[in-house]
Amino acid sequence: MIFTGCIGQKIEPKPPKQVEENKTIIVEEEPMVEATIYDWYQNDELIEKNRASKIVVVKSKRVMILLDEYDNLLSRHRISLGENPEGQKLKKGDKKTPEGTYKIIDKRKDKKYYREILISYPNREDKTRAKELGVNPGNGITIHAQVPMFWNGNGDDYTLSHDWTNGCMAMTNSGMNTIWDMVALGTTVEIRE
Numbered sequence: 001m002i003f004t005g006c007i008g009q010k011i012e013p014k015p016p017k018q019v020e021e022n023k024t025i026i027v028e029e030e031p032m033v034e035a036t037i038y039d040w041y042q043n044d045e046l047i048e049k050n051r052a053s054k055i056v057v058v059k060s061k062r063v064m065i066l067l068d069e070y071d072n073l074l075s076r077h078r079i080s081l082g083e084n085p086e087g088q089k090l091k092k093g094d095k096k097t098p099e100g101t102y103k104i105i106d107k108r109k110d111k112k113y114y115r116e117i118l119i120s121y122p123n124r125e126d127k128t129r130a131k132e133l134g135v136n137p138g139n140g141i142t143i144h145a146q147v148p149m150f151w152n153g154n155g156d157d158y159t160l161s162h163d164w165t166n167g168c169m170a171m172t173n174s175g176m177n178t179i180w181d182m183v184a185l186g187t188t189v190e191i192r193e
Helices: 124-133 156-160 173-180
Strands: 015-023 024-028 054-058 063-067 073-078 100-110 113-120 143-144 188-193
Touching: 073 173, 113 173
Parallel strands: 054 188
Antiparallel strands: 015 024, 054 063, 063 073, 100 113, 100 188, 113 143
C-alpha cells in the first residue's frame, strides 16, 4: 500500500517492529509524523509552474509557499526574516517582519538585492496600530533576493542560515527566479506568525 499526501510525495509505511518478549510477540508501531505544506523538504521546491493567486509566509517555520486559486501548492521556499523576527512589526526600524494580509504592489529588478517584490505594508490595521502607539509604521517591506556578493549562488546557505533583514523576507536568487513570473501585481501575500 502506498499513501500520497497533500505534499505530493509518496510515503511508504514501514512494517511495525516485532519484539519477542518471553515468547510473546509484541508489535511496536512507529509514530506517525504528519507533514504539512509549511514543512519544507528542500529549498526552492517547484511543484507546478502556474500563476499563483496567493503567497503564504509562515514566520515561525521560515517558509514561503505559493498557492493557486484552489489553494493547491505550487512552490515552497526557505526564507530569512528581519533581525528581530518575533512578533508583529510595530514601527519603523524595529527590524520585525510584519504579520497580516497584503498585496503585491510592485516588482522590480534591483542593484542591491537582484530582484524585489514590494508589498502593501503598512495596511489599514498597521496604520491604525501605529497611530494608537504614536509611532511611524515604516514602509518599503519587500520579498527580495540576495546581495550581489551572493548572486552566483555560493551564499545560499549563508543567506538562509540566519535572520538578517530590516524586516523584509529574503530568499535565494534561484528562488526569486522561480517565483518571479508566477506572481503578478495584486497577488495576495499573507504573513503569519
